[in-house]
Amino acid sequence: MLNIITAAADGIGLALYELLKRKYPEDHFILTQRNALNKTTSDKIIFHKLDATEETDFSELANICEKLQLKIRYCINTIGLLEGPILQKPERRITEICVEKMLHSFHVNSLPILLLGKHLFPYFKKSPSLKLIQLSAKLGSITDNQFGGWHSYRMAKAAGNMALKNLSIELKHYNPSAICISVHPGTTDTKFTKNYLETAKNKYQIHSSKNTALNIIKLAEERSPQDSGSFFNWDGTKLDF
Numbered sequence: 392m393l394n395i396i397t398a399a400a401d402g403i404g405l406a407l408y409e410l411l412k413r414k415y416p417e418d419h420f421i422l423t424q425r426n427a428l429n430k431t432t433s434d435k436i437i438f439h440k441l442d443a444t445e446e447t448d449f450s451e452l453a454n455i456c457e458k459l460q461l462k463i464r465y466c467i468n469t470i471g472l473l474e475g476p477i478l479q480k481p482e483r484r485i486t487e488i489c490v491e492k493m494l495h496s497f498h499v500n501s502l503p504i505l506l507l508g509k510h511l512f513p514y515f516k517k518s519p520s521l522k523l524i525q526l527s528a529k530l531g532s533i534t535d536n537q538f539g540g541w542h543s544y545r546m547a548k549a550a551g552n553m554a555l556k557n558l559s560i561e562l563k564h565y566n567p568s569a570i571c572i573s574v575h576p577g578t579t580d581t582k583f584t585k586n587y588l589e590t591a592k593n594k595y596q597i598h599s600s601k602n603t604a605l606n607i608i609k610l611a612e613e614r615s616p617q618d619s620g621s622f623f624n625w626d627g628t629k630l631d632f
Contacts, residue, residue: 392418392520393461395452395511397441397468397503400424402581403526404469406604411465414608419461421452443470443499446506453510463518465611468507468525472499473544481541493543500547501554508558516565522611523562525555527573527622534631552622552632559620570619574610577625579603598625 394411398404399422408422423441431437437455441448456463474480477495482488504525508515515521529535531548552573559571578595598606606625613627622630 392464393421393456393459394418394465395421395423395456395463395467395507396465397423397507398425398470400427402469403576403579403600403603403607404467406600407467407469407607410601410604410608415464418464419459421455423448423452443503443506444495449506449510452507453514456511456514463511463514463521466507466511466515466521466523467607468503470499470503471526471528472496478543481544483540485542488542493546496543496547497550500544501550504551504558505554508554508562512562515562515569519566519568521566521569522614523555523558523569523571524607524611525551525571525573526576526607527552527555529575529624529630532622532630532632549632556620556632563616563619568616570611570614570616572611572614572618572620573622574607575622575624575630576603576607 419435427438427440
């Protein structure tokens with residue numbers, strides 16, 4: 392069996408790999424990193440360069456799957472971006488909107504799940520035990536939004552949830568046993584959240600990457616195909632879109 396984890400260089404992605412490697416020691420793994428050097432190790436691990444803004448990286452990932460000819464157990468997309476050289480800080484006010492920054496947020500936070508679906512669909516179809524998981528965010532819930540702000544991130548995560556929903560419906564025609572879900576992992580102590588933890592710890596439970604990985608896999612393995620296309624909190628409760 393094959394497991395694919397995107398953005399597995401550190402944080403939640405790396406913790407998911409470490410957990411699944413212990414749980415399924417005979418499985419193969421493809422770990423993607425934005426700046427990886429493509430290589431195969433002796434212990435069934437392939438490192439693959441995957442930049443969310445480069446579609447050719449996704450097609451090359453499909454080529455690896457074609458060579459391996461393995462059914463997929465887990466495909467987990469952990470790619471996401473809240474701030475950085477292009478995005479800088481989340482927009483607090485509508486006057487801070489920048490189209491270039493917003494499009495970049497969509498490119499990183501919405502499109503990876505679609506591109507994984509586009510290029511890996513033949514392998515998703517023939518993997519009966521497939522669990523396709525997208526890390527989303529509660530900030531992407533339109534129903535839950537009571538405070539506004541964070542425009543690009545909220546909108547991109549909402550779009551990513553819709554992409555996962557669409558993909559789950561299409562895949563069900565070919566592989567009715569597949570489980571495709573979006574998951575809010577909870578506030579996790581990673582590089583992604585480091586600038587927000589001081590404020591967040593007064594409102595939310597802060598998880599380690601290891602605990603978040605445990606929560607995600609437990610959640611996934613408790614779901615059934617009837618849950619496919621849904622949005623879940625890390626504790627298993629269903630979230631509204």
